[in-house]
Amino acid sequence: MSSDGAYVQYDLPDIDTVALERALWVLVALSLIGDVVTTFVGLHLGLAESNPVARSAIEGYGLLGMLVLKALAIGVGLVCRPLLPEAYRPIVPAGLALPWTIAVFINLYMISMTF
Incomplete structure (x- = not known):
């Protein structure tokens, strides 16, 4: 951590953002499939x-x-992705995967309540 007057800067650990982004895109695919399947099962x-x-x-x-x-x-995520610095690009798949993963768990819970 370093300080520059009124601003505090935190040194982030070195993260392989390419590997992280790749893993998050896999999670996007899995959560998308899970959301679609559980939605239609619930319906x-x-x-x-x-x-x-x-x-x-x-x-x-x-x-x-x-x-x-x-x-x-x-x-939309793929169009906006190049606008971000490389270090921040994993936020695009994370922003897609998070709500779809939550939806899968909500759907599974709702489906389990029907039995």
């Missing part, structure tokens, strides 16, 4: 989609609508 069991945008896409276009929404989210 088949009579549960409802709580996200109004996703609900509309699913009601109008089914699985294709859900996949298009996911593809749009990934597309």
Whole structure:
């Protein structure tokens, strides 16, 4: 840690950001698949989609609508990724994977409550 007047700068440990980003993109793929599968299992069991945008896409276009929404989210991330310094690029897949991973756990919990 170093201090420059009123600002404090923390020295971050050396992290292989390329490897971290690669691992996070794998998590994005797994969480996307998990979210889609658990969503459709839940819908088949009579549960409802709580996200109004996703609900509309699913009601109008089914699985294709859900996949298009996911593809749009990934597309936005891929377009914004080059705008970030390399050290901060892992935040893009982390920002995609985190809510989808949480959704998987919520979906699994809701599905478990139907039995």
